[in-house]
Amino acid sequence: MRSFGHVRRCRRDESGAAAIEFALLSPIFLVILCAWTEVGLCLLMESALDNAARDASRLIRTGTATEATFKAAVCAKASPAIPCASITYNVQSASSFASLSVIAVSSTGTLSSTGFAAGSSGSDMLVQAAYSKPAFFSSLLKAAGFSGNILIMTTLAFQNESY
Template identity: 85%
Template sequence: MYRFRPDLGIHRDRSGVTAIEFGLLAPVFLLILCAWIEVGLCLMMESTLDNAVRDASRLIRTGSATEATFKAAICAKMPVIPCASITYNVQSGSSFSALSVIAVSSTSTLASTGFNTGSSGSDMLVQVAYSKPAFFSSLLKAAGFGGNILIMTTLAFQNESY
């Protein structure tokens, strides 16, 4: 049977404890740090996309939008998001209940796109999405995600009388 013998010094030698603790805790700390950075980037891009869509939708609301001017207005307000990666769906209806939200496809984009500005007094639904490649995509893939994060905004409004 083992008996503690203070003269051996085995239980007092703590020279490798710091390295072992660092080795156990560092990956968890780095994973949390990477997640914070990724969430911060996504929130910044979400805010930028929301503001750009709100401002560009004013063109639709006043009846002065074409597809090209709408996309140009969105791209002008979003320096952090590549304009070619934006997908959008603009639909109009006689009532808000007649409008339906477009589903997201398996590739993290809008399943269908279109551009219909409606007429004076039409109820409108505008959806704009951006499939952002994850900054730490290898970590997301290892966690079971696809490596892309969908940033999407939806705006509903009624056209003004024009």
């Protein structure tokens, strides 16, 4: 009988329960916190790249862009959030939007082809800018089946002004 009383006392003893609960839940909390941080950084970079591409596209729209001025305008707006040397872009022009095609992403996580064709007055344009961001928490992404890089990309379609 005496041993049953000891068991009852052990069941009521809750010392150390908080430490065990923390040990069980803290890894899950840390993974969620890391994922939120990664998503937040990606959204910041996406916004910076999108705004940079929009502002630089204004040079194309007005007929004042060269490849060097376009790249300089994108880099000026995207930095310091995105390293300039890592931004890839593809600028296409055509007489109709149906003739333009979105460039696919390569296996390395960048645009499969790049180029710059500013078009002429009234041309239909497609501008794509991309950045392959190395993930801070790449081991978590690899465990989830990703390659460890996150592609941040923006695409703009517009028609050049008459100039």
